[in-house]
Amino acid sequence: MPLSRNPEICAAELDGEMCLFNPENAEYLNLNGTGSSIWNLLDAPAELEELICNLQARYAVDAETCRHETEAFVAEALKRGMLTEAQPA
Template identity: 35%
Template sequence: MNKIISTNDVVSQVESNIVSDMDGEKVMLSIENGKYYNLGDTGGEIWECMKEPISIQDLINTLVMKYDVGEQICRDQVIGFIDSLRVQGLVKIEST
């Protein structure tokens, strides 16, 4: 299913993953599909923000305040990252 992600959508982690911190980067094992993922530094930060359900706009606002990045670039990259996590079955996205 190809869903268009909106900044109003709420995203959260799927619980069947084991996440570890390795040299400042998040590495994850999906129990569901048996694959490893290196989320990197910023991806790990996004992952941490999704421990509890969060709107994508709130996530973008958090990252814009923390990093030296414009909102449009941040939005594009965050939505792309979340979409790739969605395709792998690693996050839940709920429309509001």
């Protein structure tokens, strides 16, 4: 299922990193460079595999590490309500 940004999240870029605010639970989250890349890649809904391929093309990282780190980030972002699973059209 495609992933997308939660449209309720307020986001701002500060010094190359994204700062997110979830007004539903008043939680802030600062994303590092890779997390910011994932957030930016999700400007439109995307499958996890698309994210992994794009990140591997951007960063010098092996496939296993990229998959593990991306899956961990996505799981945490879903848990915190920063990302959602997009509903098919």
